[in-house]
Amino acid sequence: MISAACERETRVRKRVNPSSSEPAPTARRTPTALAVVLGVLAASAPMAWLWGFTVDDALITARVAHHLAVGIGYRFNADGPVVDAVTPLGFAYLLAPFAKA
Structure with missing residues (x-):
């Protein structure tokens, strides 16, 4: 206790x-x-x-994805040849559904 x-x-x-x-x-x-x-x-x-440093890879991927979305194909310029412009090859296909605008 x-x-x-x-x-x-x-x-x-x-x-x-x-x-x-x-x-x-x-x-x-x-x-x-x-x-x-x-x-x-x-x-x-x-x-x-690095704020002023621009990377053009994002633009390249966005253009290729846009051209895929509108039916032009896997190319950088609409009237240019089919190119291997995007390093991760499937990334443009992944972004294409979002690039229709």
């Missing part, structure tokens, strides 16, 4: 005055938040550096 009372008192004391060995909730969140901020900055730096 005495040990049960002591255990209850110990639990109450821990709730009222937690030991200093347990970190506060904000202390645990600070490294995570810092890691997220640093990760976003690390990812944003190359994006900012």
